[in-house]
Amino acid sequence: MRTKNLLLAAAISLNCLAIHSQNNKKQKDIASIKSMCGCYEVQFNFAETFQYAKDTANYKPSNTKHDYGLEWIELVEETPNKLMLQHLLIVSDDMIIKHWRQDWLYQNTDLYTYNIENNWKYNKLSKEEVKGQWTQKVFQVDDSPRYEGTASWVHIDGKDYWMNTTDAPLPRREYTKRKDYNVLKRRNIHEITTSGWLHEQDNNKIIRNENEKDIVLAQEKGIDTYTKVEDSKCIAAQNWWKDNNGLWKNVRTKWQTIFAENKDLTLEKKVSNKPLYSLLFDLKPTATKTETDAIIDSFIVKE
Numbered sequence: 001m002r003t004k005n006l007l008l009a010a011a012i013s014l015n016c017l018a019i020h021s022q023n024n025k026k027q028k029d030i031a032s033i034k035s036m037c038g039c040y041e042v043q044f045n046f047a048e049t050f051q052y053a054k055d056t057a058n059y060k061p062s063n064t065k066h067d068y069g070l071e072w073i074e075l076v077e078e079t080p081n082k083l084m085l086q087h088l089l090i091v092s093d094d095m096i097i098k099h100w101r102q103d104w105l106y107q108n109t110d111l112y113t114y115n116i117e118n119n120w121k122y123n124k125l126s127k128e129e130v131k132g133q134w135t136q137k138v139f140q141v142d143d144s145p146r147y148e149g150t151a152s153w154v155h156i157d158g159k160d161y162w163m164n165t166t167d168a169p170l171p172r173r174e175y176t177k178r179k180d181y182n183v184l185k186r187r188n189i190h191e192i193t194t195s196g197w198l199h200e201q202d203n204n205k206i207i208r209n210e211n212e213k214d215i216v217l218a219q220e221k222g223i224d225t226y227t228k229v230e231d232s233k234c235i236a237a238q239n240w241w242k243d244n245n246g247l248w249k250n251v252r253t254k255w256q257t258i259f260a261e262n263k264d265l266t267l268e269k270k271v272s273n274k275p276l277y278s279l280l281f282d283l284k285p286t287a288t289k290t291e292t293d294a295i296i297d298s299f300i301v302k303e
Helices: 002-034 231-259 276-281 289-297
Strands: 038-051 065-079 082-092 095-106 110-114 119-124 134-139 145-151 153-156 159-168 183-192 196-207 215-229
Touching (some): 002 082, 002 095, 002 153, 038 231, 065 231, 082 231, 110 159, 231 289
Antiparallel strands (some): 038 215, 065 082, 110 119, 134 145, 153 159, 159 183
């Protein structure tokens, strides 16, 4: 009996240690995600590296891109299992652009995976598949879906990063210029550094047709460098968000209702010859939820 009690006590102790270790790891993950918030000088760099087009004589690779900007990243929401980070691009004190948004969900099992033609497939993952992992959900400037992926944060040998590969629509720097591919397979690495953080990408430009094997047209390298600066440099964005947060909360709430249906989603590219972001950006901060709901509903392709 004494031996059995000792074994039971040892098992309970090991289980408590495992739970404690998992909680410590989760807190490190949260600290890494939250450290991406604040005011940053950003360098956006993209270069096409390899081409695989059959017609090499007429193939035109994308130009190498170097852009710079100042961004405020606002922690919009924080709960034990979710962090919401909104990027705001500062063009000038009088011109703030609502940029992309990234949500981080702990051990999330509901995923929307990009397919083609503004279509996202709903996938239900098992709890075992996502144990200890964080899903990064990335949204367009109008809070419509972009891409999602799940992976574990890694904290080892002084390195602090998260890496995942997933499919996405063409980026804004490409979709008005390129018609020769229709999916971007992105390997995203978010790494925390002593001066801020890096968003590194290794991307495949994919030609995808239903029921056919994907064709890799070209590859590209992306390195976006976020260098932390004083928050006071981004005061214009902070003030803008205070004035406009209500409008975008209504937009997010509507999208969350749509995502909660847990079914495939297809969106129109334009309504009344305008993209969704244009219609929403034209609204005043005082616009009602009824107005934003109606605009978003008009882009949902009914089955």
